[in-house]
Amino acid sequence: xxxxxxxxxxxxxxxxxxxxxxxxxxxxxxxxxxxxxxxxxxxxxxxxxxxxxxxxxxxxxxxxxxxxxxxxxxxxxxxxxxxxxxxxxxxxxxxxxxxxxxxxxxxxxxxxxxxxxxxxxxxxxxxxxxxxxxxxxxxxxxxxxxxxxxxxxxxxxxxxxxxxxxxxxxxxxxxxxxxxxxxxxxxxxxxxxxxxxxxxxxxxxxxxxxxxxxxxxxxxxxxxxxxxxxxxxxxxxxxxxxxxxxxxxxxxxxxxxxxxxxxxxxxxxxxxxx
Numbered sequence: 608x609x610x611x612x613x614x615x616x617x618x619x620x621x622x623x624x625x626x627x628x629x630x631x632x633x634x635x636x637x638x639x640x641x642x643x644x645x646x647x648x649x650x651x652x653x654x655x656x657x658x659x660x661x662x663x664x665x666x667x668x669x670x671x672x673x674x675x676x677x678x679x680x681x682x683x684x685x686x687x688x689x690x691x692x693x694x695x696x697x698x699x700x701x702x703x704x705x706x707x708x709x710x711x712x713x714x715x716x717x718x719x720x721x722x723x724x725x726x727x728x729x730x731x732x733x734x735x736x737x738x739x740x741x742x743x744x745x746x747x748x749x750x751x752x753x754x755x756x757x758x759x760x761x762x763x764x765x766x767x768x769x770x771x772x773x774x775x776x777x778x779x780x781x782x783x784x785x786x787x788x789x790x791x792x793x794x795x796x797x798x799x800x801x802x803x804x805x806x807x808x809x810x811x812x813x814x815x816x817x818x819x820x821x822x823x824x825x826x827x828x829x830x831x832x833x834x835x836x837x838x839x840x841x842x843x844x845x846x847x848x849x850x851x852x853x854x855x856x857x858x859x860x861x862x863x864x865x866x867x868x869x870x871x872x873x874x875x876x877x878x879x880x881x
Contacts, residue, residue: 666783672717673705675747677787678780679716680704682739684794685779685822688813704787717748724749728759742776778823782832789836794818796839800849801858808857817856824852 666674683700701708701716708716723737723744738760745756760773781787797818801807811817825835828846837843850860 666781668783669705671747672713672720674781675720675743676701676705676708676713676716678743678747679720679740680787681779681781681790681794682743684791685815685819687815704791706786706788720744720748724752728752728755730759730762739776742773746780775820775823778826779819782826782830785832785836790822790832793836793839794822797821797849800839801853804861804863805853805858806861811856811858817853817858820856821849821852824855 669677680701680703683697683702686697699719701712703712705713720740720743723740726741728741729738738756742753742756742760745752757773760776781790794815798814801814801817807814807817811820821838822835825838825845825847826832828834831846833843834845834847837845838847838849
């Protein structure tokens with residue numbers, strides 16, 4: 608299966624990421640520069656001013672409130688398992704998609720986002736603030752504050768890595784060609800496969816966070832959610848290979864995976880007369 612050029616190919620130490628009301632560490636990830644996607648956005652994507660180059664454009668088939676909610680649910684899954692303190696903070700993020708949530712849950716999450724739209728932006732790495740929530744809120748609920756939110760994100764830590772992390776957040780925005788449930792299911796399957804059959808590189812604390820990077824690589828191929836989702840569908844038509852992405856990120860198949868691969872190989876044909 609052909610491998611599209613990835614943004615995650617060269618080891619690079621990164622900074623701590625701002626999450627929720629405090630800071631939770633993200634692992635070092637592999638970055639070679641700016642997002643490489645040059646393909647058109649997925650069908651139904653908008654050229655709205657809130658869209659950043661390389662990220663998933665707003666989907667006109669769903670409301671900004673639903674897009675905010677679903678992307679927050681994705682972020683919760685992708686950050687789960689990093690550490691116990693971070694997991695407690697993530698409890699305020701939805702654990703299911705908009706379609707699966709109750710009206711009360713939808714309203715509560717949207718209210719949090721609208722409240723974030725009214726909060727002052729952090730001005731330095733010392734300022735408290737959930738830059739992740741602030742950015743998602745601005746991205747979908749108050750786009751007039753997006754530039755300010757992105758500046759706050761890039762200033763976090765005061766290093767070039769902050770801008771790289773922002774690119775990762777942009778790239779991991781849900782596309783409109785698959786549902787949030789499709790993406791959440793694929794992340795669950797990815798984490799199960801990684802936990803069972805792969806040894807993670809140093810710095811990745813949990814399969815969920817590793818699968819975040821797998822997803823970003825897959826989305827970067829053609830700007831299609833399907834390229835990640837179909838990594839976990841039998842006969843799926845993805846432009847990328849899970850094994851190649853995982854290997855590029857520094858993971859290695861463990862003994863269980865190697866045994867399964869050996870078992871899948873056909874037995875050699877017996878020679879005539881044997």
